[in-house]
Amino acid sequence: MHYIILDLEWNQSPAGKKGEVPGLPFEIIEIGAVKLNEQKQFVDQFHKLIAPAVYKKLHHQICRVLNRTIEDFRAGLSFPDAVREFLDWCGEDFYFCTWGTMDLPELQRNMQYFQIPISFPRPFLYYDIQKLFGIAFEDRKIPRTLEYATDYLSIQKTEPFHNALCDARYAALVLLRLETALIRSNYSIDCYLPPRNRKEEIYAVFGTYSKYISREFDTREKVLSDKEVTSTRCYLCGRPARKKIRWFSSNNRHYFCQCYCENHGWMKGKITIKQSEANKYFAIKILKLVTAEEANLIKQKQELLRKKRRLRRNQKKSITM
Numbered sequence: 001m002h003y004i005i006l007d008l009e010w011n012q013s014p015a016g017k018k019g020e021v022p023g024l025p026f027e028i029i030e031i032g033a034v035k036l037n038e039q040k041q042f043v044d045q046f047h048k049l050i051a052p053a054v055y056k057k058l059h060h061q062i063c064r065v066l067n068r069t070i071e072d073f074r075a076g077l078s079f080p081d082a083v084r085e086f087l088d089w090c091g092e093d094f095y096f097c098t099w100g101t102m103d104l105p106e107l108q109r110n111m112q113y114f115q116i117p118i119s120f121p122r123p124f125l126y127y128d129i130q131k132l133f134g135i136a137f138e139d140r141k142i143p144r145t146l147e148y149a150t151d152y153l154s155i156q157k158t159e160p161f162h163n164a165l166c167d168a169r170y171a172a173l174v175l176l177r178l179e180t181a182l183i184r185s186n187y188s189i190d191c192y193l194p195p196r197n198r199k200e201e202i203y204a205v206f207g208t209y210s211k212y213i214s215r216e217f218d219t220r221e222k223v224l225s226d227k228e229v230t231s232t233r234c235y236l237c238g239r240p241a242r243k244k245i246r247w248f249s250s251n252n253r254h255y256f257c258q259c260y261c262e263n264h265g266w267m268k269g270k271i272t273i274k275q276s277e278a279n280k281y282f283a284i285k286i287l288k289l290v291t292a293e294e295a296n297l298i299k300q301k302q303e304l305l306r307k308k309r310r311l312r313r314n315q316k317k318s319i320t321m
């Protein structure tokens with residue numbers, strides 16, 4: 001097994017939203033990667049520039065961040081050639097590691113746009129080094145930049161940032177500081193292509209919570225009428241945890257509930273409804289064991305919401321009167 005630490009740089013429409021090409025908001029123009037073996041020893045590195053085919057000028061902000069010009073990329077490979085070389089280089093048995101959650105969706109979106117078949121495993125597990133850094137050193141607070149993490153770990157900054165290969169190398173150096181057990185038990189799941197059917201649905205249990213990712217449905221309503229999506233089985237004993245507060249929402253995107261397992265106590269639930277690339281909908285459900293106080297926060301949230309609704313109704317009434 002290899003770790004492939006991947007970093008991508010991308011460009012976007014230089015004219016902003018109105019010049020955006022459907023299906024490709026971000027065009028990948030550089031791939032950088034480092035390969036480590038299972039003992040996290042350096043094996044190889046990969047670096048390719050990509051000649052832009054869609055946005056042929058750099059967006060001014062991208063230009064500033066990358067500190068390079070379009071000329072630097074024009075002599076590069078085409079995206080299909082670069083990505084084929086890259087995937088060959090990755091080999092058969094590997095896990096991607098990225099800084100944050102953006103690179104793998106953009107990689108797949110570009111592959112889809114350029115009609116390259118996507119054959120990553122499902123579920124598509126990877127390691128988010130930004131998240132792992134947060135868990136290891138900062139108790140999961142705010143997402144940090146790669147440069148922050150290198151400073152924090154006193155890693156020597158001998159190369160520029162925002163060059164795909166340099167960033168992959170810095171991210172690899174951060175990965176080296178993390179314990180393997182911590183890495184392996186805190187994997188991430190990429191949902192660019194959500195489960196296609198019931199069988200592919202994902203049930204993952206982490207230290208203090210569980211995560212379920214549903215298949216796609218045509219509408220939000222269909223997601224929420226699915227029994228598996230709304231169920232609250234305790235992830236420790238498998239018994240149904242009784243709902244004390246049923247799923248409620250403030251914005252039709254996030255839903256919350258409070259439930260109780262006879263064996264393990266209070267749990268809170270959160271469902272996030274996501275729209276997929278295919279314009280369908282799927283759910284990500286998190287169930288987490290909590291203290292009675294934390295469970296009570298769900299009740300307060302619901303009460304606050306009800307109060308707001310009542311207030312709004314009353315305001316409407318007084319206007320119509």
Ligand SMILES: [Zn+2]
Nearest residue numbers: 234237261264
């Ligand atoms: Zn239980």
